[in-house]
Amino acid sequence: MHFGYDDRTAALLEQVSGFMDEHVYPAEAALKEQIERRERADDWSIPEAITEVREKGKAAGLWNFFLPGEHAESGGGAGPGAADLYRGAGLTNLQYAPIAELTGRSIQLAPQAFNCAAPDTGNMEVLHMFGTPEQKAQYLGPLMDGQFKSAFAMTEPDVASSDATNVETSIVRDGSDYVINGRKFYITGAMNPDCRVFIVMGKTDPSAERHRQQSMILVDRDTPGVEAVRGMHVFGYHDRDHGGHAEVRFTDVRVPASNLIGEEGKGFAIAQARLGPGRIHHCMRSIGVAERALELMCVRVKERTAFGRPLANQGVIRDWIAESRVRIEQLRLLVLKTAWLMDTVGNRGAHTEIQAIKIATPETVNWILDKAIQAHGGAGVSQDTPLAEMWAGIRTLRLADGPDEVHKNSLAKAELGKH
Template sequence: MFQPTPKAQQLLDQLNVFFDEHIYPNEAEYAHQLHNASNRFAVIPLMDELKAKAKAAGLWNLFITPHHAQFCDFGGLSNVDYAPIAELMGRVLWSPEVFNCNAPDTGNMEVLMNFGNAEQQQRWLQPLLDGEIRSSYAMTEPQVASSDATNIELSIINHGDHWLLNGRKWFITGAMNERTQIFIVMGKSDPNNPSRHLQQTQVLVPKETPGLQLVRPLTTLGYDDAPIGHAELIFENVQVPIENVLLGEGRGFEIAQSRLGPGRMHHCMRLIGAGQRALELACRRATERTTFGRPLSKHQSVREEIAKSFAELEMARLLVLKTCARMDEVGAQESKDLIAATKSSVPLMVQTIIDRCMQIHGAGGLTEDYCMAEAFNYARWCRQADGPDQVHQMALGKQIIERFAG
C-alpha cells in the first residue's frame, strides 16, 4: 500500500545517503554561519556548496509532478512518491532549499508553470528552477482577516499600459532573503464586481520596483526563520507593466486556490519528518537519563507519551499518503475534503508530538541544542499558513454535512 515507484525509491535512497553524508554532519556549521552572518538574510556559503552537490547528484526540483515533466530531468514524481522524500527533508528544516524544494518557491514555480506565459517563464521561472533566484508570494494583509482571500484590500488598478499597486502586506515568506527578486502579488482590481471571486488579480512585481518597501522582518514565537524570513511590505504607487499580469485580470482568486492545494500537503509531508525525528530523539533521551533510580524509559508516563506519539505519527502519515493518492487520481480540487482534513489535523498533531518530546528532554528541549523548539514553531505557524485550522474545518464540516445529510 502506497509503495513508491522504483524511480522514487531510488531517489529516496540517494537522498538518505546525501543526508547522512552532507546534511546531518553540517547542522552545526549551518547554525554557525547563520548566527555569525552580518546579514541574517544573506546567502549562507554552506547552502550554495550543498546545492551544488545536490544538483550534481540529480537531487534537484524533486517536487515537480509528471504534469510538469518538461521542466525537470527525471520525469516528475507523483504526490505519493514525493511524500516520503519531503518527509525526509522535514527532519532538517533548512534542508529543502538544498534541493530547490523549499516554500514559497515551489508554489510560485507551480504558479508560473501553470499560468505564466512564455516570456514570464523564461524571465522568472527558469532562474527559479535553476536555483539562481528566490521568490515571494504576497497575499496576507495585517488589516483584514486574510483567511478569507476575498477580503484582500491591496489595490491593483489597470492604467492601460501599467498596473498601479497600493497597500500593505505582511508575513510574506522569503521577502527578506537577499536572493529574492520577484513577488507574486494578489490584490483587488475590481472591488465592485458582483462576484467576490472575480475581484482579485495577481501580478508579478520585481523586488527593486520603486515604491516597494520592506518595512521589517517578522518573527513567529521569536524565530525570524532567517535566511528566508517573513516580512511586512508597503506598496506605495508601485507601477509594473500591464503584461506582468498572471492568467488575466480578475483571475487572482482562481490562481490562489490552485496554488494552495499542493503547498498545504508539502508542509504536512515535512511536518511528519519533523515529528518523526523528535520522536527518535525522545526515545534516545529516555534511555540516557535517569530519574528516581531508573531510566526515563522505565517510567510508565514516558512510555505512554512515546506510544501515543508513535500511533499519532502513523495516523498522520497515512492520512497524508491517502490524500496524496487521491490528488494523484482526481486532482487537488476533487480532493479538497481530504486536503482540508490533513491541513487542519496534521500540524496540530505534530505540534503536540513535538511538545511531548521537548518535555522528555527537560529544559534542553527548549534550546537550540536540539531541533525540536524550531520544529514546534514550524508546526505552530503552519496552523495559520495557507488557511487557519478553523477555516478548513468550517469548509470540511459543510462538505461532510451536505454529503451525508443531503
C-alpha cells in the same frame, strides 16, 4: 491496495537518504552558527551552509522533486533547451510524499538542498500552470535553475487574511501598466537579498463578484516603490535560513500589464490552485519533523535517569513514545491517501482530504514535539536542540495556508451537505 514504493521512488529515497547522511546532517551545526552570527549582524543573506548544500544537490541531480508529472511539460517560446529547463523531476504526489517527508527531518537545510522549499515551489507551480511563455522564460526558468529566489505576497496586516477575498492591496490599470498600492506582512523570503520577484495578490475590480475581484501580478524586487519595511519574528525566531518573513509596502509601484498572471479576476482561483499542493507539501515534510522529534526523544530518555531508573523505563514516557508512533503512522496514511487522490482525481476531488491533513498534521506533530520537549526538560526549550524551533514552525502551520477553523468549517459544511 498496495503499500510498497515503486522502483523509482525507492531508488530516489536511497539517493536522498545517502545525500542527507553525507551532506545535510553534518552541515546542521555550521548552519546554526551562521544563523546566530547573522542575527547579531542583522544580516539577511542566506547562510553559506545552505548555499553549499544547494550546489551539491543540484550537481547530484536531486533537484525540483516537487513538480508533479502532469505539470512537468515544457513552456513554449523560451528558446533552445526550454523543455529541459522547465521540466521538474516529473514525480507524482504519491512518489514525492516519502521524499518530502525525508527532507522534513532537516527542515532548514534539506528542502533548500533540493530546490523544494516554499515559497518558491508554489510560485513555480503558479508560473507552470498560468504563466505566459515570456513569464516562464524570465522567472520560471531561473527559479527552477536556482539562480534567484521569490516571494508570495498575499497576507495583509489590516484585514482578516484567513478570507483571501479581504485583501485590500489595489492593482489599477493605467495605460500599458498596472499601478500597485498596499501593505503586506509575513511575506516569506522577502528579506533575502536573492529574492528578485514577488507574486502579489490584490484587487483589480472591487465592484466585481466577491471571488472575481482579485488578480495576481509579478513585481520585480527592485521596482521603485517596493519597500521591505522590517523582518517579522515567529515566536521570536527570525527564520534567517530562508530569508525571514517581511512586512512589505507597495507605493505607486508601476509594472507592465504583461506581468499580470492569467486574466484579471482570476487571482482567487489561482491562489486556490497554488495552496492545494502547498498544503500537502507542508504536511509531508511535517511527518519528517515528527519522526526526527520521536528519534530525539528516544535517544534522550535512554540517556537520563530520574527517581532511580532510566526515563525510558517510566510508564508515562513509554506512553508518549507509543502514542507518537501510532499518531505518525495514522497521519502518514492520511497524507499518502491524499497524495494518491490528488494524482488520480485531481485537487478538487481530494478537497476533503486536503483539508483533513491540514487540520490533523500541525496538531498531531505539535503534540509529539511537546512530548519530546517535555522529555528533554529545560534543554527542550533551549537552543541546544532543534525542538523549540521545530515547535514554532509547526505551530505556525495552524495559521499558514488557512487557519484550522476555516478548514474545519468548510469540512463540516461538506459533511452536512451529504445528509
